[in-house]
Structures are given as structure tokens and as C-alpha cells.
Amino acid sequence: MRRRASGWLLAGALLAPVAATAVPIELQVEYRTADRVYVDGGSRLGLTPGTRLEVVRDGEVTSLLEVAFVASHSASCRVLESTVEPRPGDRIVWESPKAVEPQLATSPRAAAVESVRAQAPTYTREPQERRLRTDFSGSLSVDFEQFTDDSGFERDYDRTAARVSLRGRNLGGVPLNLRIRSSTRSLDRIVTSGGSSVTESRDRLYELSLAYEPPEGRFALRLGRLRLGRYAGAGTLDGLSLETRLGQAFHLGLFGGSRSDLSDFGVDSDRTSYGVTARWTSPTFGSRREIQLSGVRE
Secondary structure, eight states: OHHHHHHHHHHHHHHGGGGOOOOOEEEEEEEEOSSOEEESOOGGGTOOTTOEEEEEETTEEEEEEEEEEEOSSOEEEEEEEESSOOOTTOEEEEOOGGGTSOOOOOOHHHHHHHHHHHHSOOOOOOOOOOOOOOEEEEEEEEEEEEEOOOSSSOOEEEEEEEEEEEEEESGGGSSEEEEEEEEEEEEEEEETTTTEEEEEEEEEEEEEEEEEOOTTOSEEEEEEEEEOTTSTTTOEEEEEEEEEEETTTEEEEEEEEEEOOTTOSSOOTTSEEEEEEEEEEOOOTTOOOEEEEEEEEO
């Protein structure tokens, strides 16, 4: 009977680790970039690509992260959902799968092999921060037309027109964008009997602006000749607009300047406009809904 009791005690000792409960591991946000959040835990704790983490601030879950790349002692994550932007120092409480896996008794040789594997370095590559790539796009069109009137009314004319649209993105490797839209037209009416001509020309500068618009930034600034068609009644202004993001979906903006004369490259200081805007954009992935209110005064 004593031998049987000893056998049961030995079996209980071997299986005891199976009933161990998981111990939560506390991580924290180290820092964030425009599109990634970095945490101070990696593969040594069981993090793998696809692991989801909850960010906690003041006892409430504020964000849901998904691990994208993992190193031994750190991981970079993408933000799946967020009510408040993660910031350095935010807590992440997570239960590592390594803490809940059953551990049966193994031979000394198997234990030594497992120890060597645990200490082996992880070669998963950590993404390097890449400089924003500068690129330009746009179009240039030139049109020439000559009309000869053989009806006797002498309505001959030559017309030349050109249009240019240019967009530059991430100038100098920073989120600075350039926008140019302009057109010109020249019309020569020729009176054949008198040998004279009348020239009509029209130049238009629709937009010439610089914009600082970081994708994940809190502020966006535009300066120059601005197309503010999204603001009812604002039209085109020579001035500036500023927009700040409050949370994930709400934006508050200000704008002001002089009414633009599209045929003049100068600034008309006699006609000024200014206003304020409030914009709400649905944060739902895969769809876009927007509500905007604006007040404009001239």
C-alpha cells in the first residue's frame, strides 16, 4: 500500500505544472511613429506576428494593436482600433502563451536542448524607419488652332492654349506637398482686308499652394492660393488654412485670406474672407462617411 501511495504522489508531482495558471505580463508603449506603435516586449515573451494587444490607460482599454514585426525584446504594431491615440508609457497587459502551455517532466538532455533553443537569437527583421519618398506627378497640355473663314466675313483667328497641373509630394523627405494648377490662352483675330489683328489673352492661376500634411499628425497647414471648394461659399483664397485633429474622427479648422482674382497673380486686399469649420469623419474601416459644418464671413 505504501508503494502505491508513493506512485500517486510521484504522478501528481509530474503533472502539477499542467494546472498552473497564466501570469499576466505587463508591457508598455515605448514610442510611436506615423504608422507604428513600438512596445517593450518581443519573441522572448511569446509575441508573434498577428498577436493582438490591448492598450490600457487609466484603467480603460483605449486601443487594439496587432503585432506586425517582432524582435527578441521589442515589437512594432499597427493600430486596428483606437479611441485615444497610444502614447509612450501606456500600459499593455497581456497573457503570454508560454505561461499557460503544459510543461511535462522531460529528460535532462531534452531540457538542455530546449534551453539552448530558448537562448538562440531571433532573426525576424525589425523594420527600419524609411524616409518619405519625394515624387512628382501632373500633366501639361498645349493646343493650337487656326481657323480660316472663306465665307467673306473675315472671321479668321489663331488660338493657342496651355494648361498645367503639377503635384509634388513629400518634398525633401518630409510631408510637405506642392500643388500648381494654371492655364493660359491667346486668341488672335485677323481682319484680312485691313491687314490688322486683335489679340485677346487670358491667364488663370487656379492654385499655387504648399501644404504640411503629416498622415498621422495632429495638425495640417496649407499656405498660398487655395482651392477651398469643400467649404461652402469659400471659393478660392490667397491665404492659409489650419486644421487640427481632436481624437480619431473629429477635426476643427480655421481659414482666412483675400478673395482671389484668378486672372491676377497678385493679392486683392480689399476683399477678405475667413471662417471656421468642424468636420467629423467615420473611423469605420472600408467605408467613409463625413459630416461638415462651416461658417464663412466676407
